[in-house]
Amino acid sequence: MRQTPLVLLVFSLFHSFALSLFAQPKVEQAMKKQGLVNVQDVDPTILVELKYSTTDNFVGKDVYGDLTRAYMQPMAARKLAEASKYLQAHHPGLRLLVYDAARPRSAQWNLWNALPNLSERERRKYVADPREGSIHNYGCAVDLTVATKEGRSGAPEPLDMGTKYDFFGELAYPSREKELLRAGKLTQKQIDNRQILRTAMRQGGFTPIEYEWWHFNALSRAKAKMAFRIVN
Numbered sequence: 001m002r003q004t005p006l007v008l009l010v011f012s013l014f015h016s017f018a019l020s021l022f023a024q025p026k027v028e029q030a031m032k033k034q035g036l037v038n039v040q041d042v043d044p045t046i047l048v049e050l051k052y053s054t055t056d057n058f059v060g061k062d063v064y065g066d067l068t069r070a071y072m073q074p075m076a077a078r079k080l081a082e083a084s085k086y087l088q089a090h091h092p093g094l095r096l097l098v099y100d101a102a103r104p105r106s107a108q109w110n111l112w113n114a115l116p117n118l119s120e121r122e123r124r125k126y127v128a129d130p131r132e133g134s135i136h137n138y139g140c141a142v143d144l145t146v147a148t149k150e151g152r153s154g155a156p157e158p159l160d161m162g163t164k165y166d167f168f169g170e171l172a173y174p175s176r177e178k179e180l181l182r183a184g185k186l187t188q189k190q191i192d193n194r195q196i197l198r199t200a201m202r203q204g205g206f207t208p209i210e211y212e213w214w215h216f217n218a219l220s221r222a223k224a225k226m227a228f229r230i231v232n
Contacts, residue, residue: 025066027104031231036071036102036139043081045088046070047097047147047156051165052107058166059114063107070101073139073228076218080142083204087146091196097147097158099165099214102139104231105130125211126168128221135217137231138224142206143214146197161197162190165214174198175210 039046048070052063072080084096108130115123128134135141143165147156162180163172170176171185174194180186194213201208206216219227 027064027067027231028069028071030104031071031102031139034139034229034231035074036231037074037077039070039072039077039080039098039101042074042077043084045095046080046084047095049097049099050101051099051143052103052111058168059111063110067104070098070142071139072101072142073218076140076142079205079218081204083200083206086203087196087200090200091146093149094146094159094196095149095156096144096200097156098142098144100136100143101141102231103134103136105133105137106232108134108137126166133221133225133230135219135221135224138219138221138228139231140219140224140228141215141217143212144197144216145214146193146200159193159196160190161194161213162186163213172213173211174208174213 040048048068050064050068050070051057052059053065053068055061057063080096080098087094087096108128111127112123112130115127118126120129123129128136130137136143145158145161145165147158149156163169171180173180177186177191177194181188181191197213198208201216206218207220209215209217218224
């Protein structure tokens, strides 16, 4: 019996969908099942370099494995797109560069256990207790910086923010910038670069935190907990 072109088309589409589904990492499948979205599907101009999918992080090893895309709750991804739109309208040569977004709780434990020499109070400044869950675990927080669209090498180049991502210390504290400027530990240019990021993120509806210039919340933890489930 000859197959009609319609039957062949339907089979081809189903086969392509099945292949793409199984090609996705399991953690991405879980995130999508919970309704999270790839931020680059919402705004393709947003740059992504998940630091915990590399060894360039405070743990010194790949924590995320095959997760290399940034996922967030749809409302948070839309806010990020608004921040990106504002940034490009006021600084056409700059782009948001995402370092971390939705984070599985299993990875949260890895980060928490990587700081055994700090007191629990100090640890909580930098890594949320996995038993309570980070706002990252709900897909409502993002770590990021601002980068030039094209640097000297042709690739995007992050602006100088005074410290690296995941720097544990006062130099990274937004709350101490004026004091650090007076002490000569931060330059005005570095603070101005941080302000570019903060202004764009606030315009998108995000809230900064006291201890990390790179971290922004789309919702409080209490509201995220009421609205969403933790990504496991």
